[in-house]
Amino acid sequence: MAPLPSTFNRAEVRKLGLRFAPSLIETIETVTHLAAFTLITLATGWTRFGQNSRVIRPRTLHEIHRSGVQLLPIVGFLGIALGVVFVGQTLALMQQVGASGFSGTLIVTVFIRELAPLTAGLVVLARVGTATVIELGTARALGEVEALEALGVDPIHYLVLPRVVGFTTSVLCLSLYLILLTLTSGYAFAFTRGLKTSPAEFFGSIALALNWLDFPMLLAKTTSFGAAIGLIICYHGLARPLALDEVSQATTRTVGHCVIACLLLDALFIALYLFL
Amino acid sequence: MSALPIITLDGVRILHPHNPKSSLLNDVSWQVEAGSFWVVAGLQGSGKSALLETIAGIRPQASGSVQLFGETIPIRSDDALALTEIRRRTGLLFKGNGRLFPALSVLENLALPRCYHRNETLSEAASDLAPLINYLELDGLLEQIPSHLGSSWSRRVALGRALAQQPELILLDNPLSGLDTTQMRWWRQFLRDASQGHPALGGSPLTLVITTDELTPLLPLGHQFALTHGGRWTVLGNRAAVHTARGQEGVREILGEIH
Structure with a gap:
């Protein structure tokens, strides 16, 4: 390894290193454990697909109902x-500056591709x-997870999979619902403010701005947001034994990690859009 | 011919849950034959619960080997799938309120293992479990949720959940602590029925391991006795051996309250 430039004060660097090293190690550990937890969940889903359906299916439907x-x-x-805030004002403003033709592209790029999946994910979170x-943290702290294991019930199968499937389905469906309502209400608001575009023209411009890639990308983005949120939540609730007073800290940590994960996934999808 | 061992422990060391550097129990070597009724006595915090959880495969031992029904329990906890079959043959009653699932009703708690393993609906499981529910006197409580039950009834529901799969081995963690006389009488009768065989409990005698910090109520019932004291594991033997060992350290404390 190359020596540090002489302009650096080695003692200060060491101090800086020591200050950040524990959080860096903790971050690497969390990412590694989360990846392992994801793989275990995927493996459980694969090997136990369709098994114990009379218990797992109602639990999954319950989670879809709860989170969706x-x-x-x-x-x-x-x-x-x-x-009202975004679409309506965008339409009105674009008409004022004579750029109504770009409204569809703007709405698709900003709202349909970015804001809608992120908003739905954050609301579910x-x-x-x-x-x-x-x-989950309380269940873990009170030993209910061990009680499940003692009964031969796989906690990943019983507790994690229904939640991950529920969250994934919910974020997908809520995103579509959000897009539909936002576009409709936005157009209605703009119409009352004197928008001269007909509904057919408005929705036509949205349809024209969409390309074939938007559909699989929206599907992939919303499902990956939902799956990531579900997995991170279950990981923090279950993956390590918690004391009751640690549950609140785990909750705060979860929110932070979910937001970071969604933003990173979003960045990944933006990169994919640019490359494809 | 001697009966087949259901549990075999060889040189097992169990660590303290909150202090992994100190041992809770050292060098536990033990064999439990089918149909026997073992009482593991020890003061609070002497490692009885940890021992049962290790046998049930939910708390890994630090060293040594644990065999259940001839199968070695893997130390790594992520081998949970391999344990499923063994766990179906074993019932574990946790101490206290039995760790019932608070979001499920009494019936759902009782039926969960059957619904999960046999893919039964709740009504099918309820119908199959009717004799057991009747035996446990839980008929009137099936729609209740666990937080509405008293401690002794919660424990009885947890016992029902542990028995729902008709296990061959039952591990009971201090079930007699804090019971009133009526409940105590019921539990003593249950232990007799379980060790002798009862139609509602599957018919055949069950292999029983029960822990206690008060030996008095179990002395007339148990067949074999063992002691956890100061991190040591001692097999005392039968009832007569307990009386003989009365002066020993540990045994004295367990029997101290009655002598």
């Missing part, structure tokens, strides 16, 4: 608000994800 159906009102409200970490 029950969030329809709040996501609906967000969709209308975003429609905030409304259900945090509660799920507390639920």
Whole structure:
């Protein structure tokens, strides 16, 4: 290894290294453990697919209901608000500057590709994800996970898979719901403010701005957000034994890690868009 | 011909859960034959619960080997799938309230292992479990959730959950602590029924391992006795051997309350 430039104070560098080394090691450990947890979950899903369906299927439907159906009102409200704030104002502004032709491209690039999946993911994280970490962390702290193991019930199969599938399905469906409501409410708002574009023209411009890649990319993005949120939540709740007073810290950590994971995935998808 | 050992422990060392540098129990070597009724006595914190959890394969031992039904329990906890079959043949009752699942009703708690392993619906499992539910006197509580139950009834539900798969081996962690006389009478009768065989419990005599920090109620019931004291494991033997060992350190403390 090359020696450090002489302008560096070695003692200061050592001090700096010592200060950041524990958090760096912790980050590497978390990423490694999370990757292992993901692989174990995938392997369990693969090997136990369709097994114990009379227990796992209702649990999965329950999770979809909890993280998806029950969030329809709040996501609906967000969709209308975003429609008014973003789409409606964008349409009005573009008309004022005579650039109505670019409205579709702007909405697709900013909202459909970026904001909608991220918003849906964050709403699921905030409304259900945090509660799920507390639920799982408490179950772990009170020994319920060991009780499942003692009964021969695989905790990954029983606790993790239904949640990951539920979160994945919910983020996908809520994103589509959000897009539909935002576009509709945005157009309605802009129309009341004197927009001269007909609904057919508006939705036609959106359709024209979309290319074939947007559909698989939206599907991949929303499902990966949902899966990442589900996996991180279950990892922090279950992967290591927690004391009851550690559950709140685990919840805070989970929110931070989920947001970082979603942003990193988002960056990855932007890079994919640019390359494809 | 001697009966086949159900549990074989060889030189097992169990670490303290909150201090992995210190041992809770050292050098446990033990064989439990089918149909026997073992009482493991020891003061609180002497490692009885940890021992049962190690036998059940949910707490890895630091060293030594554990065999259940002739199969070695792997030390690595991520080999959980390999343990599924062994766990189906073993029932474990945790101490205290039995670690019931708080979000599930009593019936769902009881039926979970059957629904999961046999892919039964709740009503099918309830129908199959009817004799056991009746035996446990839980008929009136099936729709309740665990937080609405008293400690002794929670424990009985947890016992039902452990028995739901008709296991051959039952590990009971201090089930008699803090019971009133009615509950105590019921549990003593259950232990007799389990060790002799009862139609509601599968018919055949079960192999029983029960831990206690008070030997008095179990002295007339158990067949074999062992002691955990100061990190040491001692097999005392039968009832007569317990009386003979009365003066020994550890045994004295366990029997101290009655003598």
